[in-house]
Amino acid sequence: MDLIEVLVLLLSFIILLGIGLPIAFAIGLAATLTILINVPFTAGVTTIAQRMATGLDSFTLLAIPFFILSGQLMNRGGIATRLINFAKALIGSLPGGMAFVNIIASMLFGSISGSAVAAASSIGGVMGPRMEKEGYDKAYSASVNITSSTTGLIIPPSNILIVYSLASGGVSIAALFIAGYLPGLLIGALLMLVAGVIAKRKGYPAGERVQLKQVALTFIDAVPSLLLLVIVIGGIVGGLFTATEASAIAVLYTLLLAFFYREVSVRNLPSICLETIHTTAIVLMLVATSIALSWVMAFEDIPQSISQGLLALSDNPILILLIINIILLCVGIFMDMTPAVLIFTPIFLPVVTALGVDPVHFGILMVLNLCIGLCTPPVGSVLFVGCSVAKLKIQDVVKPMLPFFFAMLVGLMLVTYIPSITLFLPSLFGF
Template sequence: MEWLVALVLFGSFFTMLVLGVPISFSIAIASLLSIMVSLPFDASLSVVSQKLASGMDSFTLLAIPFFILAGNIMNRGGLALRLIEFSKLLAGRLPGSLGHVNVIANMLFGSISGSAVAAAAAVGGTMAPLQKKSGYDPVFSTAVNITSSPAGLLIPPSNALIVYSLISGGTSISALFLGGYLPGLLMGACVMLAVAIVAKKKNYPVSEKVSLGEAGKITFRALPSLGLIVVIMGGIIGGVFTATEASAIAVVYSLLLALIYREVSLRDMPNIILGSVMTAAMIMLLIGASMAMAWAMANADIPYAVSDALLALSDNPIIILLIINLILLIVGIFMDMTPALLIFTPIFLPIALELGVDPVHFGIILTFNLCIGICTPPVGSALFVGCSVSGVKIDQVIKPLLPIFGLLIVALLAVTFIPEISLFLPSLLLGY
């Protein structure tokens, strides 16, 4: 019976994806069909409906629409240009400085907006003409922009880590947020290493030196934006407010900042709110549908079957984690981050826990894998946005992407097999 349920569940799911059915509906319909193998239609429909509703009935999930709204306000509030100017202070004297600026700005902007796509569009759209004017290869610059934009999904506040916290059964969001800092910085450092190698080979220029007075002005203009990170993480670590409450504070902070910058007016807010609601609604529907799929998989003992199959291959944790990483890298090529998190967390987390892997550590491993996936064809959202803002064709950017992917996979292995990279800050600041 279990194999039939699994066949119906995944067979119908992937068939509908190939046919172009939206992924939320594919998950919900596949769940319904698989449950009908063992239950009558009315009972199956009742289970799916209940799981859809209960999956979205979570106080923790309120953080997602609030962080999305804060990010959209920041996107319209002239944040990208200020962060790019500040990034030039940090990396302006390095060889290939504009490439390094692109990476640092993506890390800063992505962490504040919580979106790799927004970072790739806002930072890439500003940096592409500057790099082209300075003699940088547009194809390589596009590859740098694409591969550095997902770093903000690891550096908090991160909607991906909030989703993982919910699906994993309540893993501490504070610990996950702190755990994402060093892996996110490591991801950015790998892209900067690639920039340094290519810059030395092609003799890319160094930016002009900025005077002390001008540096002070640039820093002063960027500090209010950077202050959002301090307010959110300082409040969470200090126990002043929860991550969900921090998301609401982020909206108020970003709105006040945008009004002060005079880049956003109250007239713009209805469109910003509407766009945020649409994005949040898609994610919430995905979460509800995935709860139904998780119930269908648990009812058919699919996670246990996968666990038994993997553990039958080897009892060596290193081998099992390598296999899980390989599967997740392949999944990331064909599936966007949120649905992949929702579907594969219930399958692989029990295996990781059996191997003695900390749930915070595994959440970072899972997210890091899928961050690489959103840069890869055929469905990588960061890939498409990065190419569209620079005007470079996707087939042109594949070659320079490959060596950067190699460096990112080395970083992924380091994060996987050195738990301290993910757990050092939670242990230090939270006593985790």
């Protein structure tokens, strides 16, 4: 590894981001400038283009546009309202129960749609006005919505876990999906604990007690939506279909469900497909340029040098994992999840596997780190969506979000140093 290449890579990336260039283009241009130091112009540009094209030539990546389309159909299909009604009937009568409803609904919708942004938009759009009407502080409601929406990226099905599987060289997607359940539920429980303490301290009201019959009715109404998780995850774990095939089945099921609920008509399908194409293009452009940058870094021996440096620093897994967590938390502040996973997985995975850390455990750990970054400025997409839906400025929600940040960090430390939280279910199912 030559220091000049590293400086060119870092400085060009930072400068390009600083002047407002979209992150996908900043990554691609930084990779191109770095390789041109040692390779002629035509060969360098051609190599980057080839790496981008071959990086997208993956059957596994087909799952991403299908899950995005499935999420779009859910977003339009009235699923959010049904999940909120079920959650409210279940626990809305507790003191500060509307915050619990927000968290549970965000977890359910985020896991079904696989999108934290969709959860923040859909659940926040419905829950924000309801919570404000019942006397909850607007900034507090937005903080609950923003932080809880990220749990859907850990609880499967999750596009980012598919990206990690690709970046790691083929870690089982089924194992990653199953491994995400307990950490996701843990984060949700910690957020509910914080929300409950704040609600009690501020005297937020309890909702009306709902009879068991009403709980049963709302559950029956929500069952068709919840069945998607059973179909997708059950089919993958049972070996009935791959993750990519499951994503196509998810599209078919959500389309039928949206028609059944009469929330989507044939007239709506073109706009839904166009929105899916737009989102997919952004994601796959990030994937392509990130894969090219990962190849350039490998070509320059940057991952190997960083790995050797970390292992030379210490062979204590506790210390190394702490350092990696701090680095990933900082990365998440400035970089979107997809490029972060594709760029840093080849760097850190060899380090942790050399110390005996399971690749499935590290995948959940990495995604959980970067989920926290989605709630932080200046790049936090969920933060911006949550503030936009609540019609608040970012500075209005930063202080109310701090206790929830702390809860997520506590969850991160627990998942980091208690591997069984992640690995118990995969081992139970033989992965």
